[in-house]
Amino acid sequence: xxxxxxxxxxxxxxxxxxxxxxxxxxxxxxxxxxxxxxxxxxxxxxxxxxxxxxxxxxxxxxxxxxxxxxxxxxxxxxxxxxxxxxxxxxxxxxxxxxxxxxxxxxxxxxxxxxxxxxxxxxxxxxxxxxxxxxxxxxxxxxxxxxxxxxxxxxxxxxxxxxxxxxxxxxxxxxxxxxxxxxxxxxxxxxxxxxxxxxxxxxxxxxxxxxxxxxxxxxxxxxxxxxxxxxxxx
Numbered sequence: 001x002x003x004x005x006x007x008x009x010x011x012x013x014x015x016x017x018x019x020x021x022x023x024x025x026x027x028x029x030x031x032x033x034x035x036x037x038x039x040x041x042x043x044x045x046x047x048x049x050x051x052x053x054x055x056x057x058x059x060x061x062x063x064x065x066x067x068x069x070x071x072x073x074x075x076x077x078x079x080x081x082x083x084x085x086x087x088x089x090x091x092x093x094x095x096x097x098x099x100x101x102x103x104x105x106x107x108x109x110x111x112x113x114x115x116x117x118x119x120x121x122x123x124x125x126x127x128x129x130x131x132x133x134x135x136x137x138x139x140x141x142x143x144x145x146x147x148x149x150x151x152x153x154x155x156x157x158x159x160x161x162x163x164x165x166x167x168x169x170x171x172x173x174x175x176x177x178x179x180x181x182x183x184x185x186x187x188x189x190x191x192x193x194x195x196x197x198x199x200x201x202x203x204x205x206x207x208x209x210x211x212x213x214x215x216x217x218x219x220x221x222x223x224x225x226x227x228x229x230x231x232x233x
Contacts (some may be wrong), residue, residue: 009032009054010032010054010055011035011047011050011056012024012027012037013057014058014061014084015058015060015061019107023056023111023114032118053122054122055073056084056114057083059096066096067096070083073100080102080121081100081101081102082102083096083104084104094198097198097199102199120189124188136172138171138174138220140154150210162187166207169186169187175232176231177224177230178229178230179227180197200229
């Protein structure tokens with residue numbers, strides 16, 4: 001996958017022709033190959049026949065809605081998704097983030113800003129190399145940065161690339177507190193101005209569900225109220 005000018009494929013899914021036309025124009029100007037879909041059924045067909053590198057996905061679609069499409073995308077893998085929504089309520093944003101959206105944009109939006117977000121998400125989607133040694137091991141939890149695998153009591157724990165990056169980053173500096181803004185900067189190479197800090201909250205929750213015996217009372221990743229998160233060795 002290359003960013004801009006290198007044939008990166010982007011699928012734009014929106015039932016408004018003007019939105020598709022404008023967004024596709026800005027993305028093509030940045031060098032991306034763009035496919036378009038006006039409804040959920042067409043989007044699902046294109047996802048199967050021409051898998052893109054990133055999807056710009058409207059939440060409100062005729063037929064199959066955006067959240068159902070996002071669920072299907074997450075069954076397929078870790079393809080980056082930017083949600084478009086006319087809803088500004090936090091609950092709607094979190095619903096998309098909970099299902100694995102990488103970012104969201106509220107309508108009406110600047111096409112130039114959306115194009116910049118597409119490029120930013122594509123850059124951040126590449127797995128990061130954790131520089132602090134190949135193996136991090138604490139009390140039955142093993143994080144291998146070379147193989148990008150996590151094992152708990154010898155059992156392999158399935159993680160998305162970004163979940164691995166968050167866990168490895170926290171574990172590389174045990175007991176150090178990281179704010180959500182710190183993690184957006186260090187792991188996503190972003191900031192709260194560009195990406196919702198709820199993204200961090202959702203990823204931490206997913207990691208806890210995978211590595212903790214009791215996710216509601218975590219042993220590894222603890223919350224420092226009013227500040228952020230830290231890894232307890």
